[in-house]
Amino acid sequence: MIDTRNFWQILTEPFKALQNKTFATLYLAQTISLLGDAFSWVGLALLAYQIDKNNSSVILATALTLRVTAFIIFSPFAGVVADKVDRKKILYVTHFIRMSIICCLPFINAEWQIYVLVFLLNVFNAFFTPTYRAVIPQIIEGKYFREAVGLSTATFQLLGILGPALAGIVAVWLGARQIFFLDAISFIVAAILILSIPKKELQKGVSLEAQQSHNTWGDVIKGIRLLFGNKILRFALSIEFVSAIAGAMILVNTISHIKNGLELDNKYYGWVMAVFGIGAAIAAFLLGSLDKSKTRSISLISGALLLGLSIVFANYVSYPVLMFFWLLAGLGQSLAEMPSETLIAENIASVDQGKVYGSHFAFSHSWWAIAYPIAGYLGTSFPKIEFLYGGIITLILAIVAFLVFKPWLKD
Numbered sequence: 478m479i480d481t482r483n484f485w486q487i488l489t490e491p492f493k494a495l496q497n498k499t500f501a502t503l504y505l506a507q508t509i510s511l512l513g514d515a516f517s518w519v520g521l522a523l524l525a526y527q528i529d530k531n532n533s534s535v536i537l538a539t540a541l542t543l544r545v546t547a548f549i550i551f552s553p554f555a556g557v558v559a560d561k562v563d564r565k566k567i568l569y570v571t572h573f574i575r576m577s578i579i580c581c582l583p584f585i586n587a588e589w590q591i592y593v594l595v596f597l598l599n600v601f602n603a604f605f606t607p608t609y610r611a612v613i614p615q616i617i618e619g620k621y622f623r624e625a626v627g628l629s630t631a632t633f634q635l636l637g638i639l640g641p642a643l644a645g646i647v648a649v650w651l652g653a654r655q656i657f658f659l660d661a662i663s664f665i666v667a668a669i670l671i672l673s674i675p676k677k678e679l680q681k682g683v684s685l686e687a688q689q690s691h692n693t694w695g696d697v698i699k700g701i702r703l704l705f706g707n708k709i710l711r712f713a714l715s716i717e718f719v720s721a722i723a724g725a726m727i728l729v730n731t732i733s734h735i736k737n738g739l740e741l742d743n744k745y746y747g748w749v750m751a752v753f754g755i756g757a758a759i760a761a762f763l764l765g766s767l768d769k770s771k772t773r774s775i776s777l778i779s780g781a782l783l784l785g786l787s788i789v790f791a792n793y794v795s796y797p798v799l800m801f802f803w804l805l806a807g808l809g810q811s812l813a814e815m816p817s818e819t820l821i822a823e824n825i826a827s828v829d830q831g832k833v834y835g836s837h838f839a840f841s842h843s844w845w846a847i848a849y850p851i852a853g854y855l856g857t858s859f860p861k862i863e864f865l866y867g868g869i870i871t872l873i874l875a876i877v878a879f880l881v882f883k884p885w886l887k888d
Contacts, residue, residue: 494625506667513663515640523653547599548842555604556835557696564679571605576664583654607835614822630761700832715878718844720813723784725848726867730856756807773816780812781875789868
């Protein structure tokens with residue numbers, strides 16, 4: 478018989494992090510901002526089609542590549558800046574600047590303008606996100622940190638599903654260009670919420686030594702060295718590469734498999750990707766409640782294996798089975814990627830966490846820059862068995878990471 482009391486406790490555990498008023502305010506600001514981002518990406522897709530309907534997919538692919546490029550280049554420096562500059566100022570200034578950039582999008586009429594604005598937008602995203610991640614372990618009690626990460630990640634995944642659907646409805650009502658102004662409003666609201674947080678709350682863990690350091694390159698290198706110098710962080714980063722390979726296979730090749738392999742309509746693609754997002758959200762939401770151990774190796778290993786096993790047979794199953802596999806893949810992706818934030822908080826001194834979060838953000842996105850071309854090559858060269866090869870690569874890389882880094886052994 479199911480213990481309903483324990484089940485309810487598991488479901489409500491992540492929300493205990495909201496008892497911390499500073500985190501609750503930041504969480505609300507980030508949620509509003511993420512909802513606005515969903516509106517912008519739908520608007521960007523519609524805008525790309527308006528500018529060049531024959532090459533809209535190329536425009537969007539290029540924009541995504543520029544997004545990742547901005548993260549790779551700037552986020553290591555952003556992590557250093559987060560240890561030097563007033564973190565509250567970084568959070569609200571980047572919001573207002575991104576609001577200004579978003580307000581330019583409704584008025585563009587050329588492809589190159591999309592590229593310039595998307596790159597600039599994500600330069601400031603690269604400064605906001607590592608700072609936000611570095612703040613969380615400092616403002617919330619250690620016992621609720623994992624719940625806070627899980628709640629944030631689950632919200633991100635759910636808005637990734639619900640946001641575009643809502644944005645599509647609003648776009649019909651407002652128009653493709655006017656929808657960007659809703660994202661601008663979301664940035665204003667989020668910035669106001671951040672301004673309401675006392676400065677001292679966001680400066681916890683920042684040392685005077687870090688603030689006075691003028692050796693920017695040295696601090697960037699230190700962040701990279703600390704990231705790769707810790708065995709469990711190296712293992713977590715390697716598993717994130719495994720997750721990127723599998724995730725890119727799903728994001729790049731699912732549409733072709735649905736349309737050409739299974740010969741189904743677009744709505745079936747929407748449903749199967751929604752299931753993938755739901756799986757990721759469920760795992761993110763529950764992981765903090767279910768895993769209380771100091772080591773995260775089991776989560777990382779099981780996530781990587783679940784991803785590989787979920788996609789390796791995808792070419793050979795019916796649509797209902799594919800939906801089940803994509804649900805498992807979503808679960809696997811959260812299991813493989815979520816532990817890194819907690820591991821950095823647990824293994825890196827608070828005075829250096831900004832540097833390490835910045836370096837981690839850069840490297841984790843560089844994995845996707847490598848994974849996207851691999852997924853594209855497999856989808857183009859092996860259109861009937863691309864998931865088989867992608868799954869085999871994922872499983873081999875997971876096994877190699879496990880054997881090389883030996884996470885069960887301590888340094």
